Amino acid sequence: MTNTQLIFKKRPIGVPDANTWSIEKNPIPEPKEGEVLIQQHYVSLDPAMRGWMNEGKSYIEPIKIDDVMRAGSIGKVIKANNHPKYKVGDCLTGWGGVQQYVATTAENWYKVDDTLAPMPMYLGTLGMPGMTAYFGILEVGKIKSGDTVLISGAAGAVGSVVGQIAKLKGCTVVGIAGGKDKCDYMINELGFDDAIDYKSENVMLALRTKCPKGIDVFFDNVGGDILDAALVHLRMHARVVICGAISQYNATTRVKGPSNYLSLLVNRATMQGMVVLDYAKDYGNAAAEMGKWLAEGKLKSKEDVYEGIENFQSTYNRLFTGEKNGKLVLKVL
């Protein structure tokens, strides 16, 4: 029995390639005193991973070369060495990395109930992406009933939850995504009021007809030209939530800054960045409320599960090509 691990070998320039990671098979670790051994079932694939691979100051430390690739994960305790809190059989989610087994004190892990929801959902709607959506749209976006809310990356793990929460709060919701299937999904399954397919529509023009009163809150996961188009359509006192900029993460030249940022001045608007880790103390309450919405059928969650650490790179690439269908998760054991 071995522990298959994905090791970070080389900081990529632009899109990661075959040299970025290597797969290693190592012995399964023994939990030390006070540790548990977790058999991991699923790891989470997120756009933020691209940022962690870069050198230099960011909101968390860059991944070190020769370390296991950082990732959120979920699994079960299979051995406990006098752990003060967790026992064999507990289902835990935390930062286990892209590997099959991890021995850890489980300090920043959370125990979840995998009979209430399937494990992959705890990496999506009930995990970091869901928390990001919840705090981003409520605390930073400060939505009010009647607001027009625009979301980029709106069919994704974060965006799809943002839009559903905004609908629950009485907003008009327009989602931007790539392709007719995703647009149909947002309108027909998630209940969004309208959708813009950035692959076949001119976003700048589409916003004129689909957000005719302008935008009160723009929740941006994408950056680039879409951010620029949204800025032109801000209403007075609009809020722009900067959650991510997936269009720029693989840039090998300078990031494209928003040329239309002076719309913030004209419209007395605010652009604010957010990182979900800041809300950790409130995750519990948020997860409880989201769980209730899920149980009541008010919130829908979709996960797209692939299998095998050997398929990590091709699966990861789907984040950037958009060839996925909900929260991207890799089954590792």
Added chain:
Amino acid sequence: MTNTQLIFKKRPIGVPDANTWSIEKNPIPEPKEGEVLIQQHYVSLDPAMRGWMNEGKSYIEPIKIDDVMRAGSIGKVIKANNHPKYKVGDCLTGWGGVQQYVATTAENWYKVDDTLAPMPMYLGTLGMPGMTAYFGILEVGKIKSGDTVLISGAAGAVGSVVGQIAKLKGCTVVGIAGGKDKCDYMINELGFDDAIDYKSENVMLALRTKCPKGIDVFFDNVGGDILDAALVHLRMHARVVICGAISQYNATTRVKGPSNYLSLLVNRATMQGMVVLDYAKDYGNAAAEMGKWLAEGKLKSKEDVYEGIENFQSTYNRLFTGEKNGKLVLKVL
């Protein structure tokens, strides 16, 4: 006796030129019932003028072709036709435009006391630029004692007041301006802690040594590369006040957006636009407090006065070349 007026003739592309305005001599108007005739003494020259000349949606209507050039102004009532509030001899400040006489209901004008402060000061520190500084740094910048405050265009009418207010509130203040004279002025006369001469220094590198703990509040009048450099040095929860972008106002290509805007995400920072007109109901209180600071010598005000409507264009250009020394004002009569 005639009324010399500057007429807006042609929307400029880039820097305004000889075709942008024409000078006309027209009869002095007669005040209608309920109006006053104001003999204007000074008009205010402000970077915002450049924006008013463009077509299209902004925070106020564009100036119309063949209208008198819009400008803040100050003068004295020389004739009153049953005006409910003002009488001959009153000193009023408002939007009189670039002309020598104006007949008006004076609805949005304010009466000021020109024995307490010289008239040009009511166009600067006690006028729109001073109000912009006051509300921008206190209400939008939300400065606290101990904050590091960085200001661009810091020797100008707005920036110089921003920095002095920040000093009064216990902040560390660093100003960016062009040239040794302005930098010396900020440190020696205005009491700033440090200064960066963007004409002779690399702003990005200078910020590292002059704001070693990073920036809590950046008050930006300039945009472009200076905004980008400041973004790199933000501290956690920093506030960026977008007051203007003088480096971009004459751009004939697209405005340069801030490439480093993702620093807002990394640092959970906020970038917010402001327009002074929103604070009109509180001008009175602000002017009273600023007047007190001026009287106590805690606030210094400097005006740079030129003369003659025929010199409007060359004087206006000083806003953008920086060849001025304090608040730019034109004596028109």
